Amino acid sequence: MSGSDAILERLLSLHPKVIDLSLDRMERILSALGNPERRIPPVIHIAGTNGKGSTQAMIRAGLEAGGARVHAYTSPHLARFHERIRLAGDLIAEPDLAAILQECEAANGGLPITFFEITTAAAFLAFSRSPADYTLLEVGLGGRLDATNVIDAPRLSVITPISIDHTQYLGDTLTLIAGEKAGILKRRVPGIVAPQPDEALTVIEARAAKLGAPLSIAGQHWHARREGDALIYQDERGLLDLPLPNLPGPHQIENAGTALAALRALGATAEQTEAAVTHAEWPARMQRLRHGPLVDLAGPQAEIWLDGGHNPAGGKAVAATLGAMPRRPTHLVCGMLNTKDVTGYMRPLAAVADSLTAIAIPGEPNTLPAEDTASAADRAGLVAGTAPDAETAIRDIVASEPASRILICGSLYLAGRVLQQNG
Numbered sequence: 001m002s003g004s005d006a007i008l009e010r011l012l013s014l015h016p017k018v019i020d021l022s023l024d025r026m027e028r029i030l031s032a033l034g035n036p037e038r039r040i041p042p043v044i045h046i047a048g049t050n051g052k053g054s055t056q057a058m059i060r061a062g063l064e065a066g067g068a069r070v071h072a073y074t075s076p077h078l079a080r081f082h083e084r085i086r087l088a089g090d091l092i093a094e095p096d097l098a099a100i101l102q103e104c105e106a107a108n109g110g111l112p113i114t115f116f117e118i119t120t121a122a123a124f125l126a127f128s129r130s131p132a133d134y135t136l137l138e139v140g141l142g143g144r145l146d147a148t149n150v151i152d153a154p155r156l157s158v159i160t161p162i163s164i165d166h167t168q169y170l171g172d173t174l175t176l177i178a179g180e181k182a183g184i185l186k187r188r189v190p191g192i193v194a195p196q197p198d199e200a201l202t203v204i205e206a207r208a209a210k211l212g213a214p215l216s217i218a219g220q221h222w223h224a225r226r227e228g229d230a231l232i233y234q235d236e237r238g239l240l241d242l243p244l245p246n247l248p249g250p251h252q253i254e255n256a257g258t259a260l261a262a263l264r265a266l267g268a269t270a271e272q273t274e275a276a277v278t279h280a281e282w283p284a285r286m287q288r289l290r291h292g293p294l295v296d297l298a299g300p301q302a303e304i305w306l307d308g309g310h311n312p313a314g315g316k317a318v319a320a321t322l323g324a325m326p327r328r329p330t331h332l333v334c335g336m337l338n339t340k341d342v343t344g345y346m347r348p349l350a351a352v353a354d355s356l357t358a359i360a361i362p363g364e365p366n367t368l369p370a371e372d373t374a375s376a377a378d379r380a381g382l383v384a385g386t387a388p389d390a391e392t393a394i395r396d397i398v399a400s401e402p403a404s405r406i407l408i409c410g411s412l413y414l415a416g417r418v419l420q421q422n423g
Helices: 003-011 024-032 052-065 094-108 115-128 174-184 198-211 251-265 270-279 293-298 312-323 342-351 370-379 390-400 412-422
Strands: 043-047 070-073 085-087 134-138 156-159 191-193 215-217 222-227 230-235 238-243 287-289 303-306 330-334 355-358 384-386 405-409
Touching: 003 094, 003 115, 024 094, 024 115, 043 052, 043 174, 052 070, 052 134, 052 251, 052 270, 070 115, 085 115, 094 115, 156 174, 156 251, 174 198, 191 198, 191 251, 198 215, 222 251, 230 251, 238 270, 251 270, 251 312, 293 303, 293 390, 293 412, 303 412, 312 342, 312 405, 330 390, 342 370, 355 370, 355 390, 370 384, 390 405, 405 412
Parallel strands: 043 134, 043 156, 070 134, 156 191, 191 215, 303 405, 330 355, 330 405, 355 384
Antiparallel strands: 070 085, 222 230, 230 238, 287 303
16 A cells, blocks of 8 residues: 555545535635645636546647646546646656645644545645646536635636536536536636536526626537537637547537637637647546456457446437447446436437446445346346456356447446556
8 A cells, every 4th residue: 555545545534424515624724734726827627517527638638739737636536546636747646645645634633524625635735836837627526615616716617518416415406506516607707618408508607697707608609510520610719620539429529619618718729729639538438448357358359448427418428429339239337336327327328238237346335236237227228137247247248249349337436446457
């Protein structure tokens, strides 16, 4: 166990709840640390239900192509915690991470604080001590009361597509959820808004009007669409004819549009906008695995894919991506958390998958048991069974159909375990 792992384990026990949305504890610890959040490079703050990570990856690729140094904060991590904190382009080094976590632990003095809050404070501390041109800050959950929402005057606010998720924390209607996401908008700070359901957009526009925050809205101020093998982006500044995003899936067109709108608001060049769509990398979003034990196990004829989507909108995006691929037998290996709308996630997949093998997420206390996942798949119209682990599931699939397309899906936590074991 590394030095940072031992500290992270201690930090998990500082609050009885994993999630407890409030800004009070965050403001307390930041004050004890000398308010590092006031000394970080200009912030691009990103909220939304789906597409936050992909959109952030594209904005970062575009900025870096122009020579900018970019800090980035994302969650959750897949294989190692260090992935959450990127300093001027590079993942935070182990000694630096251990040192700032220790400093935050000391400043907190044993008081109740959630893991996400204290580690977000650590990220701010790291960002404040490393020179860069921008800070890309991804909301953890919601927006209004998220630990990242202590930035008074970001350079830009970005809201990616909103859908129903995390209802136990954010409310069970799009209107309520949009109210939480719109909480990142700040007075007179420009906002970029991805395609939204009407009821979500109404809430965002009302909040922006109250704050005098100018919005650039998909379908009104900018448009992004696929035409053949090109991405066409258009706004009041003109038209861009770009390659398709290298992140696979039809949904990446709207994520690319959102990223391009943000980059255009920051004055990006033509080279930067092209790099945004062609250079971005984002693991576990319809990622093809090309080497490692699982690929070896599947054999030369099979394809192994990995995706961390976990809500109904994520299921739709995965189904659309699979539906656009050349046809071959398609089998899902799926593990999900017990807090998700499992049947809602699976329903769109029933039209594109030949079977689903349910597994429990290894080492995850909130995993849904494989039997329950299989029952939900059955209700969604999928041919479903169970297996003790991904290896067994893959072995069984290729034994009957060697040239299968196998997608491991249902949770970022499962995707992280797969990347750890198959890295």
